[in-house]
Amino acid sequence: MQTIITRQPPSFRSLILALIVCFVAIFVNWRFPQVIQPVRDVLKVGYYPIYAFANYPVLSQEWMKLQLKSEQSLRRENIALRAELDQAKVRLQKLSELSAENTRLRGLVDTPLIIDGRMLITEIIGVDPNPLNHIIIINKGSRDQLQEGQTVLDDQGIMGQIIAVYPHSARVMLLSDKDSSLSVRLDRTGMRSIVSGKGDYSELVMQYVPSSADVKVGDLVYSSGLGERYPAGYLVGKVKHIEVPSSSEFADITIQPSAQLSSGHNVVVLFSQALSKEQPNGTR
Secondary structure (H helix, E strand, O other): OOOOOOOOOOOHHHHHHHHHHHHHHHHHHHHOHHHHHHHHHHHHHHHHHHHHHHHHHHHHHHHHHHHHHHHHHHHHHHHHHHHHHHHHHHHHHHHHHHHHHHHHHHHHHHOOOOOOOEEEEEEEEEEOOOOOOOEEEEOOOHHHOOOOOOEEEOOOOEEEEEEEEOOOOEEEEEOOOOOOEEEEEEOOOOOEEEEEEOOOOOOEEEEEEEOOOOOOOOOEEEEOOHHHOOOOOOEEEEEEEEEOOOOOOEEEEEEEEOOOOOOOOEEEEEEOOOOOOOOOOOOO
16 A cells, blocks of 8 residues: 655744744854854855855856947947047048148249239149040139130149130140140250140150250250240240251250149149230140
8 A cells, every 4th residue: 555645834833943943043143153153154165155156147147248248338439439540530631631732832822933924823623534635624714814825834834825714614735735835945045946745744845956956954944935825934844855866957855844734733824914815726
């Protein structure tokens, strides 16, 4: 016959006994703490590993939360610092650009090339889409009293001449354009000649110079004012190379332009009494 064991609820006597033990322990702990302290220390030593093990999942979860929060905070801070760095770089580039522009404008205003008449500083805003045409577009036009034939230069020398004017812009043919030419003189000897473009920003050609002419590399070349196309006395460039073909009575002379024909940002338009009456070949 199988015996069925059932759990009986604690009797009233057991409950009273437990309460008495609790009161005694509280009284001893309160009245004689020096007696109970060694027992408490022993229990703490045995209890701490169990408490730590039981509390490990909670501590681990809290640690993970702190790590995740710290990582997210660092990422947000990193993104914010990168944004501030990018903004600082943009501001630095803008300041550098403004400083360079101020230097260019100061060079244009203070250039000794402006020898007569008044001037107007303009900005290059475009170039001719045809690469065979060496033509730039400036941001001033007829509303600023610009006219065809006016000379355009930078702080180094002549750049070209206005060939078309619109209300708010104008087209400027550079000296390097194949259709451009001007009368010049050598500063050292006073010899006069013609300088033309060849479609190369870095080189011009001096034409019809006898092979026996007194021309040397490094000679400075200025506008002569003949033909009333350009006013006299403005720097065009310097002699870069001289070659005398055996079968020709004329020398092949290459001129290095003084103006920055392929670069630059600001240019000067001259208002001179010696303005051109002749126009460059064609008004493209």
